[in-house]
Amino acid sequence: MPVKSRSAFRTTLEFTLSVIESPPHETPHRAPPPPPSRRAAYRAAGLGAAALALVAVVVLSIAVGAKPIPLAQVWPALTDPTAAEYAVVHEMRLPRTLLGLLAGTALGVAGAAMQALTRNPLADPGLLGINAGAAAAIATAALLFGVGAGAGQIWFALAGAAAVTVGVYAVGGGRTATPARLALAGAALNAALYSYVSAVMLLDAAGLERLRFWTVGSLAGADEDTVRRVLPFVAVGLLAALAAARPLNALALGDDSARALGARPALIRAAVIVAITLLCGAATAACGPLVFVGLLVPHLVRVLTGPDLRWLLPYCALLAPVLLLGSDVLGRVLGRPGELQVGLVTAVLGGPLFLWLVTRTRTARP
Structure with a gap:
């Protein structure tokens, strides 16, 4: 082999070996997730921050x-x-705040559990018609039996x-139900039941006056009796949902x-x-x-938190009442000297927030 050829071959070989032995070029990528112990510490700290936020909004709700x-x-x-303010706080604002805590916790945990159970990110007590079923039953009881606020x-x-x-589970296909069919069945029953509630209210003038604010969603009529009646049902439902967190992860x-x-x-x-x-x-009966x-x-x-329900449910139990009580406080501020009902405020805030969340969420494409 000529000297020039051997020299060129040696140069090429040395360059190839240097490339092979050198560390690979690092491409931009996301930082690796922290170890499990650190993730748990972050989540626990976040849970503490959520508890502080809840305390702050409770103070605002009373003030x-x-x-x-x-x-x-x-x-x-x-x-x-x-x-001087003791009577006002204990007769009006404290029951209202406690009811907001209970209703917010109930709805947040129920929504998270329902989404996990149906594997449908749009599952919600409202969208699947469960709240409408409770409303229809209450409207029927008020019309036929004169049942008002009470046990x-x-x-x-x-x-x-x-x-x-x-009904939603049966119409959606029973054991063969898919998330899409459950959502369609819930939307259909939801529309039919709210139409029924509207018809009942129009047929009964007295019932219209009683149910007008209730159908919008309100904490204004809260009292100690309402809180005492709702508390056992929310407590049992919350304990059952939290106990099912690990099995739901497996499911x-x-x-x-x-x-x-x-x-x-x-x-x-x-x-x-x-x-x-x-x-x-x-929650629907009370608010x-x-x-x-x-x-x-x-x-x-x-x-x-990610999808782990062992963390998701406790976070929802703290942050859902933050949203509900915060909306109630905002309704009192914006509606002075009166107030805006909390159901209107959550609807106005929830729509844009949910659209923003959807646009910010990256979905995997095939």
Whole structure:
């Protein structure tokens, strides 16, 4: 081989070996996720921040109203019977705030559990007609039996919510139901039931006056009796939903995989349906059909927690009442000297927020 050829070959070989032995070129990519222990620490810190946000909005809910209370006087107004604002706080604002806490927690947890159970990101107590079923049952009870606000109203609401839950599942195909069919069945039943409620209200003038604010969604009529009646149903439903968090995670892998992990799919579904019925029925009976709370909050929370329901449900239990009570406070501020009903505010805020969330979410394409 000529000297020049050997020299060129040696140069080429050395260059090739240097390329092979050198570290590969690093391309831009997302930073690797933190280790599990650090992720758990981040989520726990976020849960603490959510709890602080809830405390802050509770204080605002007690302080803001027709007669504002300075923030420094909120604690004395809660604890000192001789304070000037003690009667106003305990008779009006504290029950309203507690009811907002219960209803927000119920709707947020029910929405997250429903989305996990149906594997449908649009599943919501409102969109699937469960709230409409409770509203239709209450309107029927008011028209036929003269049932007003009270324990009887809650039982009718629970029966209506349970009936529509079973109806949506049956119309959607039963065991062969798909997320799309469940959404279509829920939308159809939702429209039919709200048309029925409107017809009942038009037929009964007295009922129209009683149910006018309730059908919009309101916390204004809260009192201690309402809070006491709703609390047991929300507590039982919340405990059932939280207990089903780990089995629901297994169920997300499919029925066969869930059985291999020791879960019982039929029992899990039954327990979650009971929890959703209790949560939605109690919240709707007390506050009326509130929209977007159970749909929007789980989507926002997944940005922080991912799909793990062991973290998703506690976050929703804290942040959903933040949204509901914050909307109620905003309605009092914007509607002075009156107020805007909280159902109107959540609808106005929820629509744009959900559209923004959809546009910000990246979906995988095949």
